Amino acid sequence: MTRTVWTQLSALSRTYRLVFERYYNLGSTSQRGMDDDIASLVRSIVPPLTSKKHKGQDGRIGIIGGCQDYTGAPYFAAISALKVGADLSHVFCTKDAATVIKSYSPELIVHPVLDSPNAVEEIEKWLPRLHSLVVGPGLGREESLLKTAKEVIEKSKVRDIPVIVDADGLWLVTQQPSVIQGYQKGILTPNFMEFTRLYEALHHEPMDSGDRQRSVMQLSAAMGNITLVLKGEQDLITDGSRVISCSTEGSGRRCGGQGDLLSGSMGLLAHWAHAASAAGKLKSVNPSLVAAFGACSLTRQCNSQAFQRHGRSTTTSDMIHEIGSAFKKLFES
Numbered sequence: 001m002t003r004t005v006w007t008q009l010s011a012l013s014r015t016y017r018l019v020f021e022r023y024y025n026l027g028s029t030s031q032r033g034m035d036d037d038i039a040s041l042v043r044s045i046v047p048p049l050t051s052k053k054h055k056g057q058d059g060r061i062g063i064i065g066g067c068q069d070y071t072g073a074p075y076f077a078a079i080s081a082l083k084v085g086a087d088l089s090h091v092f093c094t095k096d097a098a099t100v101i102k103s104y105s106p107e108l109i110v111h112p113v114l115d116s117p118n119a120v121e122e123i124e125k126w127l128p129r130l131h132s133l134v135v136g137p138g139l140g141r142e143e144s145l146l147k148t149a150k151e152v153i154e155k156s157k158v159r160d161i162p163v164i165v166d167a168d169g170l171w172l173v174t175q176q177p178s179v180i181q182g183y184q185k186g187i188l189t190p191n192f193m194e195f196t197r198l199y200e201a202l203h204h205e206p207m208d209s210g211d212r213q214r215s216v217m218q219l220s221a222a223m224g225n226i227t228l229v230l231k232g233e234q235d236l237i238t239d240g241s242r243v244i245s246c247s248t249e250g251s252g253r254r255c256g257g258q259g260d261l262l263s264g265s266m267g268l269l270a271h272w273a274h275a276a277s278a279a280g281k282l283k284s285v286n287p288s289l290v291a292a293f294g295a296c297s298l299t300r301q302c303n304s305q306a307f308q309r310h311g312r313s314t315t316t317s318d319m320i321h322e323i324g325s326a327f328k329k330l331f332e333s
């Protein structure tokens, strides 16, 4: 193990250090142990279900996305947050997408404001009530919508709200990295295509796709050590100082919308992780890494369970049906 790695490890809590020592010392055979150890950190952030709480205390999540072309993506993200355990899930979308999204689910609170002339003010009104924000699922790439998303991210940073940036939100970050650069409660969740675009925009040279671990570390560092999840056969999760991989068994099924399940559930887990950290329950661990690992393993477990039932016909809706039992298996057993 290199000196730099040891130096980084010395700053970590005993629990966290043991996790990484095990990983480095035992090599690939320790992946299972590593997964178990991080899963136990995820378990520690899950708020207990008690009769002492009122509606809203376990999470109020906002999704910025949903336009004429894409209504499924914000729905998948918002309903996933609810199914993981959020109390309220809000979608801020364009006017023509709103009725469609409402018709999918009476559980969601849908605001048809994203293309209104005072969109930022309309959304800002809700920010004090929101615990975290997911920006991008089904947002589209229209200039005015991206400008609104940018201003909402700026306002969320001022309020110190965790912000997950996915899909078209990553298109925005590729054009203007400074919108989220260095924000420690920000998490980016690119697929390989989105990652490559962002990498090349930041580094002004083609990426070496043969060494993804190095590339994710480099991109996170260039983004001010923001947490980054490169999705793929293995999900690579980093905050620029270390890489955790999540390879919970999924399936060969790659239907659209799985990334929305991931970002929606990560929105809630990021809130739980930062709240646990602020309460001293998650010491010396980057809460964003714990949230990211939790959401990746959950998504993949849902994929595996849905595939066992539906095989080739598995869709994201089938995966969403599995959230309850997958979560229980991973984090409550």
Ligand SMILES: NC(=O)C1=CN([C@@H]2O[C@H](COP(=O)(O)OP(=O)(O)OC[C@H]3O[C@@H](n4cnc5c(N)ncnc54)[C@H](OP(=O)(O)O)[C@@H]3O)[C@@H](O)[C@H]2O)[C@@H](O)CC1
Pocket (backbone or CB within 6 Å): 069, 070, 071, 072, 073, 074, 136, 137, 138, 139, 140, 167, 168, 191, 192, 193, 194, 256, 257, 259, 260
């Ligand atoms: N039901 C709905 O409403 C859904 C709506 N959605 C929403 O759609 C919007 C656009 O999102 P997007 O990801 O489709 O757009 P974009 O970045 O142009 O990528 C497309 C190109 O990238 C490539 N590609 C993708 N993955 C790759 C990989 N791993 N490795 C390599 N290449 C890869 C692929 O290339 P191809 O294979 O076609 O050559 C493809 O051409 C966004 O708002 C999102 O939220 C989705 O959430 C789905 C469900």
Ligand SMILES: Nc1ncnc2c1ncn2[C@@H]1O[C@H](COP(=O)(O)OP(=O)(O)OP(=O)(O)O)[C@@H](O)[C@H]1O
Pocket (backbone or CB within 6 Å): 167, 190, 191, 192, 231, 232, 233, 234, 235, 250, 251, 254, 255, 256, 257, 258, 259, 260, 261, 262, 296, 299, 300
């Ligand atoms: N080759 C793979 N093997 C196993 N799991 C994968 C693979 N590729 C992606 N995944 C899982 O699927 C989830 C979504 O990743 P994906 O690459 O489909 O995102 P996306 O393209 O952004 O999705 P969306 O269709 O919602 O836009 C991730 O949690 C990841 O773990």
